[in-house]
Amino acid sequence: MESRSLAAAGVSTSSASVCPRSATSTSSSTSSFRTILSVTRKNSLQLLRVPPASTRSLSSISSHFLQSNTPFRSASENSTFGRCSERTYFRVLTVRAAMFDQLTNSLEEAWTKLRKEDVLTRENIKEPMRDIRRALLEADVSLPVVRSFVKNVTEKAIGSGVIKGVRPDQQLVKVVNDELVKLMGGEAAEIDYAKTKPTVILMAGLQGVGKTTACGKLALYLKKKGKKCMMVATDIYRPAAIDQLVTLGKQVDVPVFEAGNQIKPAEIAKLGLAEARKKSVDVVIVDTAGRLQVDKGMMDELKQMKKVLNPTEVLLVVDAMTGQEAAALVSAFNLEIGITGAILTKLDGDSRGGAALSVKEVSGKPIKFVGQGETMEALELFYPDRLAGRILGMGDVLSFVEKAEEVMLQEDAEELQKKIMEAKFDFNDFLKQTRALARMGPMNRVMGMLPGMGKVSAEQIREAEKSLKIVESMINSMTPKERANPELLAQSPSRRRRVALGSGRSQEQVSQMVSQLFQMRARMKNLMSVMQGGSIPGLDNLEQSLKGARKAPPGTAKRKKIRTELQSKYAAAQVAGASPKGFGAR
Numbered sequence: 195m196e197s198r199s200l201a202a203a204g205v206s207t208s209s210a211s212v213c214p215r216s217a218t219s220t221s222s223s224t225s226s227f228r229t230i231l232s233v234t235r236k237n238s239l240q241l242l243r244v245p246p247a248s249t250r251s252l253s254s255i256s257s258h259f260l261q262s263n264t265p266f267r268s269a270s271e272n273s274t275f276g277r278c279s280e281r282t283y284f285r286v287l288t289v290r291a292a293m294f295d296q297l298t299n300s301l302e303e304a305w306t307k308l309r310k311e312d313v314l315t316r317e318n319i320k321e322p323m324r325d326i327r328r329a330l331l332e333a334d335v336s337l338p339v340v341r342s343f344v345k346n347v348t349e350k351a352i353g354s355g356v357i358k359g360v361r362p363d364q365q366l367v368k369v370v371n372d373e374l375v376k377l378m379g380g381e382a383a384e385i386d387y388a389k390t391k392p393t394v395i396l397m398a399g400l401q402g403v404g405k406t407t408a409c410g411k412l413a414l415y416l417k418k419k420g421k422k423c424m425m426v427a428t429d430i431y432r433p434a435a436i437d438q439l440v441t442l443g444k445q446v447d448v449p450v451f452e453a454g455n456q457i458k459p460a461e462i463a464k465l466g467l468a469e470a471r472k473k474s475v476d477v478v479i480v481d482t483a484g485r486l487q488v489d490k491g492m493m494d495e496l497k498q499m500k501k502v503l504n505p506t507e508v509l510l511v512v513d514a515m516t517g518q519e520a521a522a523l524v525s526a527f528n529l530e531i532g533i534t535g536a537i538l539t540k541l542d543g544d545s546r547g548g549a550a551l552s553v554k555e556v557s558g559k560p561i562k563f564v565g566q567g568e569t570m571e572a573l574e575l576f577y578p579d580r581l582a583g584r585i586l587g588m589g590d591v592l593s594f595v596e597k598a599e600e601v602m603l604q605e606d607a608e609e610l611q612k613k614i615m616e617a618k619f620d621f622n623d624f625l626k627q628t629r630a631l632a633r634m635g636p637m638n639r640v641m642g643m644l645p646g647m648g649k650v651s652a653e654q655i656r657e658a659e660k661s662l663k664i665v666e667s668m669i670n671s672m673t674p675k676e677r678a679n680p681e682l683l684a685q686s687p688s689r690r691r692r693v694a695l696g697s698g699r700s701q702e703q704v705s706q707m708v709s710q711l712f713q714m715r716a717r718m719k720n721l722m723s724v725m726q727g728g729s730i731p732g733l734d735n736l737e738q739s740l741k742g743a744r745k746a747p748p749g750t751a752k753r754k755k756i757r758t759e760l761q762s763k764y765a766a767a768q769v770a771g772a773s774p775k776g777f778g779a780r
C-alpha cells in the first residue's frame with residue numbers, strides 16, 4: 195500500500211468492494227467531499243465519502259463513518275485527517291474494529307453456548323461466563339467491575355431456577371441485561387434544578403474532551419425544555435476558547451457572557467452569575483479551562499469557581515474513547531472537587547463502551563448525558579436500560595417507540611394493528627407507513643434502533659430506500675379504489691398495465707409489488723400473532739393439528755376438515771417465509 199493519498203477525487207458514494215490498488219489515486223479532491231478507503235466489518239474495502247480533509251478532525255470523520263454504518267475509531271481525536279498520512283489512516287481503520295459491536299458479538303457467542311441446555315447450572319454457565327468476562331475486559335471495562343459483575347450474574351442466573359417457557363440462554367440474557375442496567379446506574383439521571391433560579395451548571399474536564407461543545411449542546415437541550423439559558427466563558431488560557439463558545443452560543447441562540455482573558459476565571463464566573471440574575475435566566479452553564487492532565491492548578495481553580503458559584507450541578511465531561519480511564523477520572527475529580535455527574539462524549543467515535551459501563555460503579559456518580567456527535571443536537575440523556583439493550587443486540591427499542599410515537603398518532607397505530615391482524619393492510623397504509631418512517635430520520639438510524647437490524651449493511655439500506663421510492667411512484671399512479679383494494683390490481687392485468695405506464699415502471703414490477711403486498715399481509719399477521727404471545731403458524735400449530743389429524747379416523751369429515759386447514763396454514767407459513775427481501779425489493 196502506498197503512503198501517497200488514497201483519496202480518489204470526485205468519486206461518488208459507493209459501497210462496492212475495491213482492491214486497494216484501484217483506489218490509490220493521488221489526484222486531489224475537486225468536490226467538497228472526498229472518497230477514501232475504509233474497512234468494513236468483514237475487512238473488505240469500501241469506498242466512502244468523507245468531508246474535506248483539511249477542515250475536519252478525525253473524530254468528525256469517524257462520525258461520518260458511523261453514519262455510513264461502518265465501524266471506525268480514530269487514533270486521536272485531536273489529530274486532523276490532513277496531518278495523518280493515509281497509510282496511517284488506513285492502518286488505524288484496519289486495526290481498530292468496532293469494539294462495541296465486538297462486545298455485542300462476543301456476548302452473543304456466550305448465549306449460543308447454552309442453546310442445547312435445559313437448565314442453568316453452575317457447571318454449564320462457566321464457559322459462557324468466561325466469554326462474558328473476556329468480552330467486558332476487551333471492551334475496556336475495569337477489572338474490579340468485571341469481577342463483581344460476573345459474580346453477580348452467575349449467582350442470579352443459577353438462583354433464578356427454571357422459568358417455564360424460557361430457555362436458559364434467554365434467561366442469562368435477561369440476568370445480564372438487568373445487571374448491566376444496574377451497573378450503569380439504573381435510572382436516567384436528569385439535571386437537578388435549583389429551588390431558586392438560576393440553576394448553575396459548572397462544567398469541568400480535561401483538554402479536548404468536548405467540554406465547550408457539551409456546553410452548547412446542553413444549552414440547546416435545556417432551551418428545548420423551555421429553560422432560559424446563558425453560558426459563561428471562563429477559559430482564559432486557550433486562545434480561541436472564548437470565541438468558540440460565542441460561536442456556539444450564536445448557533446443555538448443562547449447568550450454568552452464573556453469578560454475577556456485578563457481577569458481570573460472565578461471573577462468572570464461571579465460577574466456572569468450577577469448578569470444571569472439580572473436577566474432572570476433559568477440556567478447558567480459555565481465553561482471552564484481544561485488541562486492536559488489532572489493538576490493542582492486546575493483543581494484549585496475549580497474549587498474557587500465552586501465557592502463563588504455554589505452550583506447545583508458540577509458535571510465532569512469525559513471522553514468515551516479513554517475507556518476505563520474515564521471512570522478513574524470521574525472518581526478523581528469527585529474526590530477532589532465533588533461532582534454531581536458526568537457527560538460522556540464521543541460515544542459515536544468509540545464503540546468499546548468500557549467508560550459507559552464503569553463510570554457509575556467506579557465513581558459512584560452517574561453519567562447524566564452522552565454526546566454522540568459534533569452537532570449541537572447530538573446530546574442525549576443517558577438511559578442505562580437502553581444502552582444495555584443496545585449492547586445485548588436488542589436494539590434501542592424504546593428510542594424507536596418514542597420516535598415512532600412522535601410521528602404516528604395513536605389511533606393510526608391502533609387502526610394499523612387492526613388491519614394487520616385482519617390481513618387488510620393496503621397500499622394506503624403502506625404509503626402512510628413509509629411517510630412516517632421518513633419523518634423518523636435517515637433509514638440507517640431508524641434501522642439501527644430496531645432489534646436484529648443492527649447488522650443491516652449500508653448497501654442494503656440504500657437498496658431499501660431506492661425500492662421504497664419505486665414503490666411509492668407506482669402507488670401514486672393507482673386510483674384511490676385500487677389503493678384501498680389491492681385485489682382489484684391482482685385480478686386485472688389492464689389495471690396493472692395502466693399503473694406501469696403511469697409510473698414509468700415495467701408491468702412486471704407492478705405485478706411483483708402487488709404480489710408482495712399479499713405476502714407482506716401474511717407475514718405481518720404472523721409476526722403480530724407471534725408478538726402477542728402466539729406462535730409461528732406452520733410450526734407448533736402445525737404439529738398440534740397433525741396430532742389432531744392423526745387422532746381423527748381416516749375418511750371422516752373431521753379428518754378432512756383438519757387436513758384442509760392444515761394445508762392452508764402450511765401455505766401461509768410458506769408465504770411468510772418466502773422472499774427474503776423487503777417489500778418492493780427487486
Ligand SMILES: Nc1nc2c(ncn2[C@@H]2O[C@H](COP(=O)(O)OP(=O)(O)OP(=O)(O)O)[C@@H](O)[C@H]2O)c(=O)[nH]1
Binds near residue numbers: 402405566
Ligand atoms: N465525534 C464527536 N466529536 C465530539 C464530540 N464532542 C466534541 N467533539 C469534538 O471534539 C473536539 C474537541 O471539543 P471541544 O469542545 O473543543 O473540547 P474542550 O474540552 O472544550 O477543549 P479545551 O477547551 O481545549 O479543553 C472538537 O473537534 C469537537 O467537535 C462528540 O460527542 N462526538
